[in-house]
Amino acid sequence: MSTQSSHQTWGGRFAEGPDARVAAFTESISFETRLAPYDIQGSIAHAGMLAHIGVLTSAEFETIRDGLLAIDEQIAAGEFPWDPALEDVHMNIEARLTENIGHLGKKLHTARSRNDQVATDVRLWLRDALDHLIGEVDRLRSGLIGLAEREADTIMPGFTHLQVAQPVTFGHHMLAWQAMLARDAERLGQIRARANVLPLGAAALAGTTFAIDRERVAAELGFDGVIDNSLDAVSDRDFAIEFVSASATIMMHLSRFSEELILWMSPAFGFVELPDRYCTGSSIMPQKKNPDVAELTRGKTARVQGHLTALLTLMKGQPLAYNRDNQEDKIPMFDTADTVTTCIALFADMMPHVAVDSAQCREAARRGFATATDLADYLVRAGVAFRDAHEIVGNCVSTAIEQGCDLAELELATLQRFSDAIGGDVYEVLTLEGSVAARDHIGGTAPNQVRAAAARARAALAG
Numbered sequence: 001m002s003t004q005s006s007h008q009t010w011g012g013r014f015a016e017g018p019d020a021r022v023a024a025f026t027e028s029i030s031f032e033t034r035l036a037p038y039d040i041q042g043s044i045a046h047a048g049m050l051a052h053i054g055v056l057t058s059a060e061f062e063t064i065r066d067g068l069l070a071i072d073e074q075i076a077a078g079e080f081p082w083d084p085a086l087e088d089v090h091m092n093i094e095a096r097l098t099e100n101i102g103h104l105g106k107k108l109h110t111a112r113s114r115n116d117q118v119a120t121d122v123r124l125w126l127r128d129a130l131d132h133l134i135g136e137v138d139r140l141r142s143g144l145i146g147l148a149e150r151e152a153d154t155i156m157p158g159f160t161h162l163q164v165a166q167p168v169t170f171g172h173h174m175l176a177w178q179a180m181l182a183r184d185a186e187r188l189g190q191i192r193a194r195a196n197v198l199p200l201g202a203a204a205l206a207g208t209t210f211a212i213d214r215e216r217v218a219a220e221l222g223f224d225g226v227i228d229n230s231l232d233a234v235s236d237r238d239f240a241i242e243f244v245s246a247s248a249t250i251m252m253h254l255s256r257f258s259e260e261l262i263l264w265m266s267p268a269f270g271f272v273e274l275p276d277r278y279c280t281g282s283s284i285m286p287q288k289k290n291p292d293v294a295e296l297t298r299g300k301t302a303r304v305q306g307h308l309t310a311l312l313t314l315m316k317g318q319p320l321a322y323n324r325d326n327q328e329d330k331i332p333m334f335d336t337a338d339t340v341t342t343c344i345a346l347f348a349d350m351m352p353h354v355a356v357d358s359a360q361c362r363e364a365a366r367r368g369f370a371t372a373t374d375l376a377d378y379l380v381r382a383g384v385a386f387r388d389a390h391e392i393v394g395n396c397v398s399t400a401i402e403q404g405c406d407l408a409e410l411e412l413a414t415l416q417r418f419s420d421a422i423g424g425d426v427y428e429v430l431t432l433e434g435s436v437a438a439r440d441h442i443g444g445t446a447p448n449q450v451r452a453a454a455a456r457a458r459a460a461l462a463g
């Protein structure tokens, strides 16, 4: 099952072309055409540098550049005939260039290798992917800050162990998610800075015998510098691992967020409602309105975590320098970018439209004795040791459970049975509003602190 001729770009030493199954096994064009615009950008910068050092004439450079730009347009128009027999995006473009401009096309690959070429393409692609993703994360952050401002006074139960713990404001809760996403965006920016260096010039692994000007190519392509060591430049994929790792962290955050939305949308909680356009129905149960965006986000988190494991495992056994294994970095990297960007964009669209049922949220806090800690703090201020106060309040809660009422509904005389430090003013600390307002310091849940935190978050986002 061999093809007739040997391979057109590396066939010189081969007596026959690859077996059809081998050709299908080794090609990467079926999953990497998104690299094409970056491959062309890199080739133009490389050819320009070759002209600058006198390896090409400027007329030759211009013909190559125009030929590449014409191919770029053809690709953008979806009219490029990708040929799997040419293996990858690099050879497809180079072969087409030679077809279009003739013999001169064969000079483009002077002083480079596909090894430094692909490393360059992937870094250029990742830079754009990161910029887009950071923009979407920031859009979601902005939506959450808006929601926090809108719901700065809305009381809901704060949970630990998913048991009602202390009252918080809905706005405070949203700003917690915003803070996690702010760190995610910062991480992506740091990864961008580390990845934004030029591999080209490393050639296959050891550098090239031509007097290349790498700084010039780096500047042309918007890189902040060149990768110092040629072996490192063609072989490591730590930038891809960092990107997928930061993405897995984002997905982990979104997945926890999703879990809360799913719970809150359940009628058992009934805290929030989403517009119908962000939900789907059941084919059998007509009453159902399902939070599928959140559920699928939680589900897709598994995929991105898998991609991180795949990339770490891909690299762990490779000796220096380039190995074909590296071709397997693309699907995990591309799918990670697609998945995390789509999930973040959907959340950014959806979150500003979340309707909060403040009565239901408040009722859940009231039923859960969320102000028990406030009563303990009250006793401490009256001179009771905290451990004793804890015990006294525990007795009060158990009496309220027996009587089927909430702490604020217990009679003063009943409360005083447990401690004579309790006075008539105790009811002020037993209200939910009093409880949240009392946590009035940086990082606390008091509505005025939430508003101040939202303003700080907005300033950080703008800055």
Ligand code: ARG
Pocket (backbone or CB within 6 Å): 028, 088, 114, 115, 118, 324, 326, 327, 328
């Ligand atoms: N498609 C290859 C990759 O993604 C391009 C580099 C091929 N280099 C080679 N020496 N076969 O890694």
